Amino acid sequence: MLGQVLATEFLKLRRSKITWISWLAFSVMPLAGGLFMWIAKEPGRASQLGLMGEKTRLAGVSADWPSYFTLLNQESCVGGMVLLSIIAAYVFGREFADNTAKNMLTQPVGRHWFAVAKLVVVFVWFGALIVSLVAEGLLVGTLLGLSGFSMQLATSSVGNVLFSGLVGFLLVPAVAWIATLGRGYLPPIGFTVFMLVLGNVFGATGWGKWFPWSIVPMLAGMAGPRVEVLSSGSLVVVGLTFIAGVVATILQLRWADNAQ
Amino acid sequence: MPSETIISTHGLAKHYREVCAVDGIDLDVRQGEIYGFLGRNGAGKTTTIRMVLGLIQPTSGEVVMLGTRIRPGEQDVLSKVGSLVETATAYPNLTVRENLDIQRRLTRARREAVTDAIKLLRLDEYADRRAGQLSLGNKQRLALARALQHQPEVLVLDEPANALDPAGIVEVRELLRRLADERGVTVFMSSHILAEVAHLADRIGIVHAGKLVEELDAKELHAAARSYLDVTVSNPDKAVAVLAERMGIVRVVRTVEGGLRVFDGLERIAEVARLLVTEGLDLTHLAAAEEDLEAHFMRLTGGDN
Numbered sequence A: 001m002l003g004q005v006l007a008t009e010f011l012k013l014r015r016s017k018i019t020w021i022s023w024l025a026f027s028v029m030p031l032a033g034g035l036f037m038w039i040a041k042e043p044g045r046a047s048q049l050g051l052m053g054e055k056t057r058l059a060g061v062s063a064d065w066p067s068y069f070t071l072l073n074q075e076s077c078v079g080g081m082v083l084l085s086i087i088a089a090y091v092f093g094r095e096f097a098d099n100t101a102k103n104m105l106t107q108p109v110g111r112h113w114f115a116v117a118k119l120v121v122v123f124v125w126f127g128a129l130i131v132s133l134v135a136e137g138l139l140v141g142t143l144l145g146l147s148g149f150s151m152q153l154a155t156s157s158v159g160n161v162l163f164s165g166l167v168g169f170l171l172v173p174a175v176a177w178i179a180t181l182g183r184g185y186l187p188p189i190g191f192t193v194f195m196l197v198l199g200n201v202f203g204a205t206g207w208g209k210w211f212p213w214s215i216v217p218m219l220a221g222m223a224g225p226r227v228e229v230l231s232s233g234s235l236v237v238v239g240l241t242f243i244a245g246v247v248a249t250i251l252q253l254r255w256a257d258n259a260q
Numbered sequence B: 001m002p003s004e005t006i007i008s009t010h011g012l013a014k015h016y017r018e019v020c021a022v023d024g025i026d027l028d029v030r031q032g033e034i035y036g037f038l039g040r041n042g043a044g045k046t047t048t049i050r051m052v053l054g055l056i057q058p059t060s061g062e063v064v065m066l067g068t069r070i071r072p073g074e075q076d077v078l079s080k081v082g083s084l085v086e087t088a089t090a091y092p093n094l095t096v097r098e099n100l101d102i103q104r105r106l107t108r109a110r111r112e113a114v115t116d117a118i119k120l121l122r123l124d125e126y127a128d129r130r131a132g133q134l135s136l137g138n139k140q141r142l143a144l145a146r147a148l149q150h151q152p153e154v155l156v157l158d159e160p161a162n163a164l165d166p167a168g169i170v171e172v173r174e175l176l177r178r179l180a181d182e183r184g185v186t187v188f189m190s191s192h193i194l195a196e197v198a199h200l201a202d203r204i205g206i207v208h209a210g211k212l213v214e215e216l217d218a219k220e221l222h223a224a225a226r227s228y229l230d231v232t233v234s235n236p237d238k239a240v241a242v243l244a245e246r247m248g249i250v251r252v253v254r255t256v257e258g259g260l261r262v263f264d265g266l267e268r269i270a271e272v273a274r275l276l277v278t279e280g281l282d283l284t285h286l287a288a289a290e291e292d293l294e295a296h297f298m299r300l301t302g303g304d305n
Helices: A002-014 A016-043 A044-050 A051-059 A065-097 A103-104 A110-143 A151-169 A172-182 A187-204 A214-217 A233-254 B046-051 B075-079 B096-108 B112-120 B136-148 B166-183 B194-201 B218-224 B236-247 B266-278 B293-300
Strands: B005-016 B019-030 B036-038 B058-065 B082-084 B154-158 B187-190 B201-208 B211-216 B225-233 B252-254 B260-262 B283-290
Touching: A002 A065, A002 A110, A002 A233, A002 B096, A016 A065, A016 A110, A016 B005, A016 B293, A051 A103, A065 A103, A065 A172, A065 A187, A065 B096, A110 A151, A110 A172, A151 A214, A151 B096, A172 A187, A172 A233, A187 A214, A214 A233, A233 B187, B005 B046, B005 B154, B019 B046, B019 B058, B019 B187, B019 B201, B036 B046, B036 B166, B046 B058, B046 B154, B046 B187, B058 B252, B075 B082, B082 B136, B096 B136, B096 B293, B136 B154, B136 B166, B136 B260, B154 B166, B166 B187, B166 B194, B194 B211, B201 B293, B211 B218, B211 B236, B225 B236, B236 B252, B236 B266
Parallel strands: B019 B211, B036 B187, B036 B201, B082 B154, B154 B187
Antiparallel strands: B005 B019, B005 B058, B201 B211, B225 B260, B225 B283, B252 B260
């Protein structure tokens, strides 16, 4: 049955404008990073760009692959988490926003399959966006002729981006639960923004490794000092958040009244 | 004759805090019959239908459909059920055909079911149009096509004639009648449109304030309808007073048109006529009449003074 439900979920995805909007949003990130690199590489031109050049100098960005990969990682971490929440809000919340949940829930299909299929769709969609971001980043860096490239650096940096994306995905079921609980798009997006703010607070106060929404920014050095390897405690926290989110979403779909 | 009970509810109730949406409904829908669930807005029709489909949990009582007790998440029995709940909705970015294909996949219907349903509901012209661009009437047709395409044994339809034009209403009425008569499909449909129910239903359940206030079949409906004298007279106030004083007839209802409905006077029609004329009233209309479903419904649901 999962195969049939997946086929229907991917059909809904293919016909959605948000597919292309999210891809466009994600594809801007490597270009933005590339712009920083270009400015750093050409200090003379940078000064002609006013604030942009000033900001680049302040950030101390150097025009090389290690800096560029760091930027890509930061962009994919924070931008990725926001985008992930929008994607999850859309995939789960649209059934309520479009008032199609009643149709979905009166199908002769176990309701848990809808939760599973939608999570798979988010995973595949976001995975494709991450791969696209990495590919575009490699192309932009090559075109800019950045120095300091090595296979080892590329492998570990791409690995970091993919790992951050994976950890970010593990928080999606919690967002999905809020979408089914709040029956729409806005509650899950508001929830994610609130959690990211809280994540910054926890990160700044040294408790970030115990708070799921601090852990992904920590991997990019955006909530306290950058963490190379997650502690087992953080992995457990993220894993439990994933499991709790999946269970809560399935229970919500199965038992909650659909009186819309 | 239909006999097997397909849908039954026992003491079905739903409370939302202090609000009682449905208050202990007991009903049986038999195989091959069209059961019209009639009530005003907010009477509890949609809440009952949602409980029948497992979309909401009853506060107390139960629903049994096709021998299975319905609870949220009890999905297997739904393969034999087609449903339309409240407003017709579909995925707006998907075409009519794609929306139906989703339904086909999830109900494991054969591939041709999509084309057949499109033809059945006369949606050929709109098959490749996005659902979001359809008129309300065609959205309703799409929702009906979705409910029918896997050839269910039971149809649970909430206001199936919503948004349809008069020709569409007749078409859907005939379609449901045909499905019930030729294929033995059981139809449980709610409506607030009296004429629709009166024309179509084999049995009618009238729900008011969450309670099933009456259940009757089409024949009983005529028996339940009260007879009265329809009177148009120059001075209704005087007529009311005279009928009470001289003939002891006190069950007289004024209509909004200014006429009178005189109950209990049917057998004394000549006497009533004589009395009113003798009293110097201009009697312009006097005829025996029978309440229709509308009047019966209004009386039951407190809309008749």
